[in-house]
Amino acid sequence: MTARPVREGEIPFATSGHTGEPVRWWRTREQLRAEVELIAATAIGEVGQVISLAPPEHLFGRLFGVELPRRYGIEVHNAWQDPVIPPTWRPGVPALFVCLPASWVVLRSLAPRIAELPRAVALHSAGPTTAHTRQLVSALRGHPFRAVELFGSTETGAVASREIAADADDQQPWRLLPDVRAELPDGQDERRLTVSSPRLARRDGHRAPPRTWQMGDLVRAAGERRFTFVGRASRLIKVNGLRCDLGRVEQTVATALPGLEAVCLPKRDAVRGEHYELVYADPRGEFDSRSLWPLLRRALGGTPLPRSLRRVPRIPRSSTGKPLTHLLGKPAGTAVAASRVAATTGEPARGGEPRA
Amino acid sequence: MSNRTIPAYDQTLTRVREVLGELLGDGVQSAADDQPLTEALGDRYDSLAALECVSRVEGAFGIEVDFVAHDVRYSFATLGRIAEFVQGELEDRAVLENLG
Numbered sequence: 001m002t003a004r005p006v007r008e009g010e011i012p013f014a015t016s017g018h019t020g021e022p023v024r025w026w027r028t029r030e031q032l033r034a035e036v037e038l039i040a041a042t043a044i045g046e047v048g049q050v051i052s053l054a055p056p057e058h059l060f061g062r063l064f065g066v067e068l069p070r071r072y073g074i075e076v077h078n079a080w081q082d083p084v085i086p087p088t089w090r091p092g093v094p095a096l097f098v099c100l101p102a103s104w105v106v107l108r109s110l111a112p113r114i115a116e117l118p119r120a121v122a123l124h125s126a127g128p129t130t131a132h133t134r135q136l137v138s139a140l141r142g143h144p145f146r147a148v149e150l151f152g153s154t155e156t157g158a159v160a161s162r163e164i165a166a167d168a169d170d171q172q173p174w175r176l177l178p179d180v181r182a183e184l185p186d187g188q189d190e191r192r193l194t195v196s197s198p199r200l201a202r203r204d205g206h207r208a209p210p211r212t213w214q215m216g217d218l219v220r221a222a223g224e225r226r227f228t229f230v231g232r233a234s235r236l237i238k239v240n241g242l243r244c245d246l247g248r249v250e251q252t253v254a255t256a257l258p259g260l261e262a263v264c265l266p267k268r269d270a271v272r273g274e275h276y277e278l279v280y281a282d283p284r285g286e287f288d289s290r291s292l293w294p295l296l297r298r299a300l301g302g303t304p305l306p307r308s309l310r311r312v313p314r315i316p317r318s319s320t321g322k323p324l325t326h327l328l329g330k331p332a333g334t335a336v337a338a339s340r341v342a343a344t345t346g347e348p349a350r351g352g353e354p355r356a
Numbered sequence: 357m358s359n360r361t362i363p364a365y366d367q368t369l370t371r372v373r374e375v376l377g378e379l380l381g382d383g384v385q386s387a388a389d390d391q392p393l394t395e396a397l398g399d400r401y402d403s404l405a406a407l408e409c410v411s412r413v414e415g416a417f418g419i420e421v422d423f424v425a426h427d428v429r430y431s432f433a434t435l436g437r438i439a440e441f442v443q444g445e446l447e448d449r450a451v452l453e454n455l456g
Contacts, residue, residue, distance in 0.1 A: 110424060
């Protein structure tokens with residue numbers, strides 16, 4: 001097993017693997033450059049500055065907040081360190097905004113300033129868009145502003161893209177990028193998306209990248225080289241760009257806190273795109289939510305903590321022991337509030353579908 | 357003339373506690389009005405949680421936070437300040453509606 005670059009200058013990017021152990025994926029500088037040039041040509045066009053709201057240790061932030069400005073010799077305004085502080089940029093210069101789900105809350109307030117730019121493109125990845133995304137796109141309708149969403153993963157890089165419309169929904173089709181090959185299902189069939197491209201990453205311990213990669217996303221064909229995203233084949237979600245395997249969270253909690261029964265429910269999140277709620281039963285009466293937070297923080301390490309905790313008398317299970325998550329809906333006390341939030345934010349008051 | 361009734365500060369504060377309690381849990385109920393949420397909630401109240409609070413408060417009170425005009429880091433540091441901020445926004449909106 002080697003954890004060193006096979007080629008000079010390979011760069012590692014970490015993911016949480018299916019076993020829960022972090023996995024490193026190596027990319028060559030040529031692959032990074034190829035992706036930057038491809039997206040610049042197909043989605044971005046000419047820009048004179050980059051405002052990056054995505055941390056550079058993640059592939060997306062590295063590609064468009066570091067590699068793209070380096071490749072084209074343009075200035076970067078790094079604004080990813082503190083998502084509450086509005087970014088600044090140089091007026092009068094065409095701009096690229098590199099966005100994560102949480103970036104849009106603040107960007108929405110900057111619509112008048114973005115509208116003054118001669119040209120602006122917002123590139124979004126690492127999780128679903130939010131109601132704030134659509135609000136900004138709507139506010140800038142008629143201005144030289146475009147928002148583009150990338151579909152991909154650390155293992156594959158970007159595989160598809162689509163324009164973000166003000167009235168966009170999850171059923172809007174994705175178009176495969178020109179250097180990506182994929183076998184799309186026939187008719188109305190759903191299948192996990194399997195792709196090949198010159199930009200697949202090499203896994204630690206392997207001599208070369210795989211010839212093909214099966215992603216965790218279920219898709220349906222939507223015409224020539226187009227597909228719609230149906231849902232996740234796995235329990236992987238992305239919390240503002242950070243991968244989070246809900247199965248692994250449950251295993252970790254079960255190991256660290258014996259006696260506590262925990263089930264994670266994915267939630268659409270108005271700020272982070274996706275998040276999760278931890279529903280727990282405590283038959284022995286050992287915990288309360290106040291004592292649970294620090295214990296969870298210690299147990300989960302760098303994995304995102306749940307957005308909320310909810311205690312239930314028991315976890316309903318099938319005859320085989322599988323949690324019946326559909327019976328763990330919103331508690332009656334919050335149903336009204338949840339529907340009120342949904343009505344005002346446009347976010348569904350339900351668990352949403354994760355996306356790469 | 358606006359017919360909108362502006363709630364009293366205490367009502368606003370109670371509603372803020374309800375709304376953020378749904379999101380952040382019991383710690384919100386036990387936090388003092390002027391206690392920094394970073395102290396009351398620890399790591400749970402990071403920048404992203406603050407953004408989530410902004411989003412929830414906007415939805416609950418029908419207001420929009422302007423990150424350029426408002427110092428969100430200050431206004432969303434304690435429950436009391438959030439309630440004051442909301443109160444100010446509701447009063448401003450009522451004035452504008454009366455002018456309109």
